[in-house]
Amino acid sequence: MLISAASRDALEGWLIHRKSLDGVAENTVEAYRCDVLGFLTFITSHFGDSTGLKPLARVKPTDMRAWMAHERKRGVAARSLARELSSVKSFYRWLAEREGFEPTAVLATRSPKFQKKLPRPLAKDAARAMIDTVDTQASKDWVAARDAAVLILLYGCGLRISEALGLTFADTPLPEVLRITGKGGKDRIVPVINPARAAVDRYLAEQPFPMQRDDPLFRGVRGGALSPRVIAKAMETARMQLGLPATATPHAMRHSFATHLLEAGGDLRTIQELLGHASLSTTQAYTAVDTARLMEVYDNAHPKGLKHG
Structure with missing residues (x-):
């Protein structure tokens, strides 16, 4: 199911904000777009509703768990899922302030635990x-x-x-x-x-x-x-x-x-x-x-x- 035009516009607005005000590099912007677009696509399908921004405002902790389970099922590693969640939270902070809804369900979602890999220098x-x-x-x-x-x-x-x-x-x-x-x-x-x-x-x-x-x-x-x-x-x-x-x-x-x-x-x-x-x-x-x-x-x-x- 395609996401709504309003959701797509919101995503592009947030990306422009990150790039212009926060100085985010182009490669990082594209990573953000991919992460959040995947989340928006899931939520749209999950609710069966692609009209406006209302589905995004009513996301609950159970919906977040469903999304994370969906990502793990399709093979997304814990480290990558943590990065996706970080992108989604950043988007929601901006969107909630802009649209005036409560984003706690998204922002309170815990990141999956993963073992950080230390770089291995050469002798x-x-x-x-x-x-x-x-x-x-x-x-x-x-x-x-x-x-x-x-x-x-x-x-x-x-x-x-x-x-x-x-x-x-x-x-x-x-x-x-x-x-x-x-x-x-x-x-x-x-x-x-x-x-x-x-x-x-x-x-x-x-x-x-x-x-x-x-x-x-x-x-x-x-x-x-x-x-x-x-x-x-x-x-x-x-x-x-x-x-x-x-x-x-x-x-x-x-x-x-x-x-x-x-x-x-x-x-x-x-x-x-x-x-x-x-x-x-x-x-x-x-x-x-x-x-x-x-x-x-x-x-x-x-x-x-x-x-x-």
Whole structure:
């Protein structure tokens, strides 16, 4: 059953609100749309009523449980369902304030429990071996130089794969610091290590395509923008050669940057800023820090009189 025009308009209105006022990234907006549209479709079918917004205002806890059971039955994992519920609650807060109804039944719904997966960084020697292997396995020298340059940006500068592949020719030669626009359109300043600059220079000297200022820095073999999947595939081949686990992905290189920086004495707040995390708790999980190391960081950060006893 199709949702009502009023429900669809409400969904689009909320998405515009999130994007314009809250600075939500386009990919996140699309995820929100998918999550809430699925919920609206279920509720419309559940009530057998596709007229106006009235069905949304009379949702009860039993209806929420029915929706969650429906999602689990069709194979949605607990983690994904928790994300869907979070999107639905955000939509309902906005809609209830706009339409003047009581959203407690939705907002009080408990999120399903799930085991949070901590990221698995590579060991230092494994990270270096990954870069070296990727640098030698491609059939074309410029492709090998390209893949190595991307991985060095992930591991040496802590960039997300989307951020590295979002660089343009105008960003070269790479400066000592880069202004990176990350998730949610938030800018941060990232120092660029000498090996990263050298790797990009080598790639530029070998790649065969003409470059204009606005062209993507990293190109595919046909000259278009490089796909993240190509880098993931290169790492997949390399990790099989090196005997590394399936967790050795492009994102693991960013994890490794954070973990190894902390091990070398970096403080969590600085690493948080370098990674572009909104919350320090995200950085703590990201770096797989043990309690002893955390207490050492806290000891170094606090005045002597405030140290734990």
